[in-house]
Amino acid sequence: MSTKTKAIKGGEFIIKETAASDIFIPEQWNEEQLMMKKTCEDFLAQEVYPNLERIDKLEEGLMPSIVEKAGELGILGANVPEEYGGLGFDFVTGMLTSEVIGMGYSAAVAIMAHTGIGTLPILYYGNEEQKQKYVPKLASGEWKASYALTEPSAGSDANSGKTKATLSEDGKHYILNGQKMWITNAGFADVFTVFAKIDDDKKLSAFIVEKTYPGISLNAEEKKMGIKGSSTRQVFFNDCKVPVENLLSTRENGFKIAVNILNIGRIKLGGGAIGASKSIIANSIKYANEREQFGRPISKYGAIRFKLAEQAIKTYVSEAALYRASQNIDDAIAALHEEGLDFAQAKLKGIEQFAVECAILKVHGSETLDYVADEGVQIYGGMGFSAEAPMDRAYRDARINRIFEGTNEINRILIVDMILKRAMKGELDLMGPAQAVAQELTSIPSFDSLEDTSTFAKEKEQLKKLKKALMLVAGGAVQKLMQNLAKEEEVLMNIADMAIEIYAAESGLLRVEKVIDAYGEEAAGIKIDIAKTYLNDATDKIWKAGKDALNSFADGDELRMMLMGLKRYTKQEPFNVKEARQKIAQKLIADGSYTL
Numbered sequence: 001m002s003t004k005t006k007a008i009k010g011g012e013f014i015i016k017e018t019a020a021s022d023i024f025i026p027e028q029w030n031e032e033q034l035m036m037k038k039t040c041e042d043f044l045a046q047e048v049y050p051n052l053e054r055i056d057k058l059e060e061g062l063m064p065s066i067v068e069k070a071g072e073l074g075i076l077g078a079n080v081p082e083e084y085g086g087l088g089f090d091f092v093t094g095m096l097t098s099e100v101i102g103m104g105y106s107a108a109v110a111i112m113a114h115t116g117i118g119t120l121p122i123l124y125y126g127n128e129e130q131k132q133k134y135v136p137k138l139a140s141g142e143w144k145a146s147y148a149l150t151e152p153s154a155g156s157d158a159n160s161g162k163t164k165a166t167l168s169e170d171g172k173h174y175i176l177n178g179q180k181m182w183i184t185n186a187g188f189a190d191v192f193t194v195f196a197k198i199d200d201d202k203k204l205s206a207f208i209v210e211k212t213y214p215g216i217s218l219n220a221e222e223k224k225m226g227i228k229g230s231s232t233r234q235v236f237f238n239d240c241k242v243p244v245e246n247l248l249s250t251r252e253n254g255f256k257i258a259v260n261i262l263n264i265g266r267i268k269l270g271g272g273a274i275g276a277s278k279s280i281i282a283n284s285i286k287y288a289n290e291r292e293q294f295g296r297p298i299s300k301y302g303a304i305r306f307k308l309a310e311q312a313i314k315t316y317v318s319e320a321a322l323y324r325a326s327q328n329i330d331d332a333i334a335a336l337h338e339e340g341l342d343f344a345q346a347k348l349k350g351i352e353q354f355a356v357e358c359a360i361l362k363v364h365g366s367e368t369l370d371y372v373a374d375e376g377v378q379i380y381g382g383m384g385f386s387a388e389a390p391m392d393r394a395y396r397d398a399r400i401n402r403i404f405e406g407t408n409e410i411n412r413i414l415i416v417d418m419i420l421k422r423a424m425k426g427e428l429d430l431m432g433p434a435q436a437v438a439q440e441l442t443s444i445p446s447f448d449s450l451e452d453t454s455t456f457a458k459e460k461e462q463l464k465k466l467k468k469a470l471m472l473v474a475g476g477a478v479q480k481l482m483q484n485l486a487k488e489e490e491v492l493m494n495i496a497d498m499a500i501e502i503y504a505a506e507s508g509l510l511r512v513e514k515v516i517d518a519y520g521e522e523a524a525g526i527k528i529d530i531a532k533t534y535l536n537d538a539t540d541k542i543w544k545a546g547k548d549a550l551n552s553f554a555d556g557d558e559l560r561m562m563l564m565g566l567k568r569y570t571k572q573e574p575f576n577v578k579e580a581r582q583k584i585a586q587k588l589i590a591d592g593s594y595t596l
Helices: 031-056 062-072 091-101 105-118 120-125 128-140 254-290 302-338 343-353 355-385 391-402 408-424 431-441 457-487 489-519 526-553 556-569 577-591
Strands: 145-148 164-167 173-184 191-198 205-210 216-218 232-243
Touching: 031 062, 031 091, 031 105, 062 105, 062 128, 091 105, 091 254, 091 302, 091 343, 105 120, 105 145, 105 173, 105 191, 105 254, 105 391, 120 128, 120 191, 120 205, 120 254, 120 343, 145 173, 173 191, 173 205, 191 232, 191 254, 205 232, 205 254, 254 302, 254 343, 254 355, 254 391, 254 577, 302 343, 302 355, 302 489, 302 526, 302 577, 343 355, 355 391, 355 408, 355 489, 408 457, 408 489, 431 457, 431 556, 457 489, 457 526, 457 556, 489 526, 526 556, 526 577
Parallel strands: 145 191, 164 191
Antiparallel strands: 164 173, 173 232, 191 205, 216 232
16 A cells, blocks of 8 residues: 655645654764765865865866866766766755755855756756756766856846847747856856747746857956855857757746746755855864963853854754755655656656745855854954965855845745745635634633643744744734735845744754654753754744834734734743853864764
8 A cells, every 4th residue: 555755835834833753854864875975075175175275266177177076976966867867866865965065165156056057957847858968968067057047137036137039030049149147157167048038028938058059258257255266257148049949948938947946046055055054163163172362272261152052053953944844845746756747847846835945944044154154253363364264265155145046135025925925825824823813812811831741842832832923923914014015025024034933943943852752862962952042042033023023014002912912922931041052062162073
């Protein structure tokens, strides 16, 4: 008897509880996954770290050769099916590859752009002939890929691009004319996925364009704040002749391709940010243990220990959320495949279902990395500002991640927009929970004591209340602002921040709960302190974001009642965060690295 793969819906975390047994945690990597991780680590140690200065100087031919070596090791084809020359790993294992490669500075940008936005449009939207022609060469690294979407006047508003395509008189070619900018890997790419509008179409179409086609020219390499070794150029198309068979998917389907590929790019960016964060934390701990002031290592001081602990807390929780979502995506893909969809369709639809979580992970991962990098510089003190120490490059390279794959502001707005659209389509029942919260506000609060005495019983009850807080604020905003909500970006970002913190805090708790279930409470150790400390801080952030939102659209007695409700839902038991952070830092300092 066969059992259908269980798969929850994207965004359901807002209204439903998740069982710890249903998520994947990094503590349960299998041998094959750990071997892939080691392959990526060895690749960075041998090919990237010894050449960082040469990479940053954009030495001719160096980055393409590094990408080729990654291809030889199978890194480029981790998520490519075996029939197209890849390893055929699941989404979770591919995410582990992204995480480790994320430690590779500019090389990480080149490799992840190639494997993500460079390769995936053809793999997921190409016809069989296109896939057979291009994907094996991309998986092996023989050909390098680039993705040409952004234009001088079309950044966040991608569909406003002015690049045009017209059919030639003989009907054999599309003639491309236009300009693209900020194109990663452009300097050495063999194949571009180019977005343009055919004639007077309202939506974009996508084309596979080889660098040898006549009519392509490149500007010089851009000079950038960070990721200096990543090739970034403007690309010009001057009557560029593209064979009609190189139209990707169908006419006017380009915007959908762009959106879906960016969903994947967002969660992969979250993975890369986690890897980079771990690398910075390891350096921070090492330096704090070695650097002495006033006769003892600076790791002995409370202010430094706070920083080390907070770096680890944010990273551990973000990692928990990343692999929780990655497993959800794998489960959704498997369920869709069982329903009869082919690999590419199942993968696309599975990832699309979790577009909300992808956006959350992009924001949370990039902002975690920014925090970790900033505090890394501070822990190093004067040396943190020196180009001789590793924090210089880490700090500069981290900043782009809040802009890549849609700015964090755009992603925050998208989080709320996607959730509300799913509710309107009947895919998410937000109305029921929102009405229940509204009724609860006028009822007498329950003072029943909690009977559950398990490790996280109180914390889980707190999470339920935080979800009610979100329903209270989001429901109130929809009811009060209605059609104008889309224009109230500050309110949307407040609501998004509430959702992001709930997802992250819940993911951290679920991860540690699963560790306890598998290995016992003693084995979890400081991970319990990590989950509780994060939830404590997240609750305060949710109170602040909710208060700011309510104050901006409600008034009078209605506002007072809603603020009282918000306070009820964000109330928490006293918790000694200083003691918890001390324990976390002491563990990191004793281990001499990030070992969580």
